[in-house]
Amino acid sequence: xxxxxxxxxxxxxxxxxxxxxxxxxxxxxxxxxxxxxxxxxxxxxxxxxxxxxxxxxxxxxxxxxxxxxxxxxxxxxxxxxxxxxxxxxxxxxxxxxxxxxxxxxxxxxxxxxxxxxxxxxxxxxxxxxxxxxxxxxxxxxxxxxxxxxxxxxxxxxxxxxxxxxxxxxxxxxxxxxxxxxxxxxxxxxxxxxxxxxxxxxxxxxxxxxxxxxxxxxxxxxxxxxxxxxxxxxxxxxxxxxxxxxxxxxxxxxxxxxxxxxxxxxxxxxxxxxxxxxxxxxxxxxxxxxxxxxxxxxxxxxxxxxxxxxxxxxxxxxxxxxxxxxxxxxxxxxxxxxxxxxxxxxxxxxxxxxxxxxxxxxxxxxxxxxxxxxxxxxxxxxxxxxxxxxxxxxxxxxxxxxxxxxxxxxxxxxxxxxxxxxxxxxxxxxxxxxxxxxxxxxx
Amino acid sequence: xxxxxxxxxxxxxxxxxxxxxxxxxxxxxxxxxxxxxxxxxxxxxxxxxxxxxxxxxxxxxxxxxxxxxxxxxxxxxxxxxxxxxxxxxxxxxxxxxxxxxxxxxxxxxxxxxxxxxxxxxxxxxxxxxxxxxxxxxxxxxxxxxxxxxxxxxxxxxxxxxxxxxxxxxxxxxxxxxxxxxxxxxxxxxxxxxxxxxxxxxxxxxxxxx
Numbered sequence: 001x002x003x004x005x006x007x008x009x010x011x012x013x014x015x016x017x018x019x020x021x022x023x024x025x026x027x028x029x030x031x032x033x034x035x036x037x038x039x040x041x042x043x044x045x046x047x048x049x050x051x052x053x054x055x056x057x058x059x060x061x062x063x064x065x066x067x068x069x070x071x072x073x074x075x076x077x078x079x080x081x082x083x084x085x086x087x088x089x090x091x092x093x094x095x096x097x098x099x100x101x102x103x104x105x106x107x108x109x110x111x112x113x114x115x116x117x118x119x120x121x122x123x124x125x126x127x128x129x130x131x132x133x134x135x136x137x138x139x140x141x142x143x144x145x146x147x148x149x150x151x152x153x154x155x156x157x158x159x160x161x162x163x164x165x166x167x168x169x170x171x172x173x174x175x176x177x178x179x180x181x182x183x184x185x186x187x188x189x190x191x192x193x194x195x196x197x198x199x200x201x202x203x204x205x206x207x208x209x210x211x212x213x214x215x216x217x218x219x220x221x222x223x224x225x226x227x228x229x230x231x232x233x234x235x236x237x238x239x240x241x242x243x244x245x246x247x248x249x250x251x252x253x254x255x256x257x258x259x260x261x262x263x264x265x266x267x268x269x270x271x272x273x274x275x276x277x278x279x280x281x282x283x284x285x286x287x288x289x290x291x292x293x294x295x296x297x298x299x300x301x302x303x304x305x306x307x308x309x310x311x312x313x314x315x316x317x318x319x320x321x322x323x324x325x326x327x328x329x330x331x332x333x334x335x336x337x338x339x340x341x342x343x344x345x346x347x348x349x350x351x352x353x354x355x356x357x358x359x360x361x362x363x364x365x366x367x368x369x370x371x372x373x374x375x376x377x378x379x380x381x382x383x384x385x386x387x388x389x390x391x392x393x394x395x396x397x398x399x400x401x402x403x404x405x406x407x408x409x410x411x412x413x414x415x416x417x418x419x420x421x422x423x424x425x426x427x428x429x430x431x432x433x434x435x436x437x438x439x440x441x442x
Numbered sequence: 443x444x445x446x447x448x449x450x451x452x453x454x455x456x457x458x459x460x461x462x463x464x465x466x467x468x469x470x471x472x473x474x475x476x477x478x479x480x481x482x483x484x485x486x487x488x489x490x491x492x493x494x495x496x497x498x499x500x501x502x503x504x505x506x507x508x509x510x511x512x513x514x515x516x517x518x519x520x521x522x523x524x525x526x527x528x529x530x531x532x533x534x535x536x537x538x539x540x541x542x543x544x545x546x547x548x549x550x551x552x553x554x555x556x557x558x559x560x561x562x563x564x565x566x567x568x569x570x571x572x573x574x575x576x577x578x579x580x581x582x583x584x585x586x587x588x589x590x591x592x593x594x595x596x597x598x599x600x601x602x603x604x605x606x607x608x609x610x611x612x613x614x615x616x617x618x619x620x621x622x623x624x625x626x627x628x629x630x631x632x633x634x635x636x637x638x639x640x641x642x643x644x645x646x647x648x649x650x651x
Binding site: 077391399408441 | 506533534535588
C-alpha cells in the first residue's frame, strides 16, 4: 500500500487506513490490493451529507454492501433544556430543532401544550389561520432547500439559485411578520406572538403570484431532464411495506402511492376547511419524491391563498386566547427606536395598575401552570409526521418534552434504500429523505 | 395527590399564591367504561383477540382524548403483535422514555405511540420498570423502525431493551457516563475550562434552584 496508508492488525486481518493524500495514488493502490473490501467513511464533514451526517459504507467495487449512519454530532439537548424553562420559553428551544421548518416544531409544541391546558377550542380562529399561513409558507421555503440542495448535490447548480431566490422571498415575509428569518418563536401556546403587520396579506398575495410563475423555472430545468432522470429514477427504492415497518412518513411515504397526510387524516389548526390535494406518486424512488415536493409547492400556494381570504374576513380579531392567565400580557410595537414592548402597555402597568404590573411580572417570569397529564400532538411537517409528546406534572415547566421527528425516523431508511446500489446513488437517496440534522439529533 | 395553600410549595419556586397553587398528578387509576370515541371498540377487540387481556394490561387510561394502555413489561411483545396483526396498528412511531424518580419501583417509563393507518386511529402503550432492573423487551422484531428509537431511549434513560440487535448509544459519544435525560442528571454540568475560571452548570446557578 501507499505511503499514505497506516496499517494495523485486527481480528479481521490487516486493516489499512487511508486519509488525505492524492486520490489517484489511493485508487491505484486499492486497485492493486488483493482484497476488494473497502470501507469508506463519508462525513460528518462532507458537502453532500446534508449537515453533520456520517455514513459508513462498505464497498465492493462501487457497490455498497453495507451502510450505517453515524448521528449525534448535532445533539444539543433541547429536550432536556425545555424541562428547565417555562412553557412559553419552550417554544424558543423547540423552534431550533428542525431549523428549516421551525414553525412546524412550534406548532406541534403549542398544540400539545394547548391540549394539556384543554384550551384547543379557545384558540382564536385568526391565530389558527395565521398558523396555517405561516406553516405553508414554511413548507415552501423548506421544500425549496430540499429541491435546491438535492439538485446541487447531484451536480445541478442552477436549480439551487432559483430555489434559494424563491426561498429568500418567503423568508422576507417571515422577517416582516415575526422579526426573524428563522427560529422565530412566533407561534406561542394559546395563539401567536404578534398580529400580522397591516400590509402582510397584500404582500403575500403578490408573492404567491410571483412564486407560481417562478416555480416553473425549476420545473423546466428538472422535470423530464434526461440527466436528472438517470440520477434519480429507480434510485433509493423504498416500497410501502418498507416505509410502514420503518415508520417512514412524509413525501417518502407518499411516493409509494399512499395518500397519507395528517392535514387530511387528522386535521389540526382548521385544515379541514381548506381545499388542497394530497400529492402521490407510485414510483417509490428519488424521482417520485422530487415530483411530490415540486407539486406540493402549488398545493401550499392554494392553501396560502385561502388563508389570505380568511384573514381578510377576520381583520381585527384576536390572535391569542382570551384567558389572561395564559396569554402573553404584552404586544410588541414599533417605536422610534425599533421593535419593543408597546409604550401603551408599559404606561398602563407602570403608571396605572399595580395589579397589571404584578400580573405581567408573574406571567413573564414564572409562567402559567399546566394540568398534569401527557399528550401526543402530531403535525404534517415537510418531512413527515412531526409530533410533540409532552408530559406535565402540573407545574410551570414541562416535565418531559419528546419530539418524534420525521428526519430521525426517515433517516433510518438510508440503509434499506442504499444497500446494493452504487455509491453515487447514496447522495441522491439521502437528499430525497431530506433529513435536517438538527431534527435528527435534537 | 394535590397540594393547596399559599406557602411551602416545593419545585416551582412560586411562593406567592398567585397561580392558584393546586398541583395535581395524573390519576393512577384506570378510567371507567365507557371510554368514549373509538376507544371502547379497541378495548373490545383487544379483549376478544387476547384472552389474557386482564392479566397483561395493568390499567387503561383515557385522558384528553387519548387512550393509553399500561402493559406489563413481560407481555409487551405479545400485545404488540396482536395490536399490529389483528387490530392493524401498522406503524409504531417510536419510543420515548419518561423518568419518574418518585414513582418507586417503576421509575422508568417507556411510551410507544401507535398508529393504525387502516382505521386512522391512535393509541399509546406505556411500560414501566424499576430503576434497579431497567429491562424491557425490544420491539424491533415487531416494528423495525423502533431500532434507533430504542437506542435513543437507552442512551438518554438507560432502559435496556432486551433483544435489540445492537443496543448502543446513538446521540451521545460511546464512552459517555450516565444517561442525560434522567431527572437526577444535571442540565449542563460539563465543566468548561477557561484559564483560572470555571462556569457553574446551569442548574447550579441561582435561578434554577
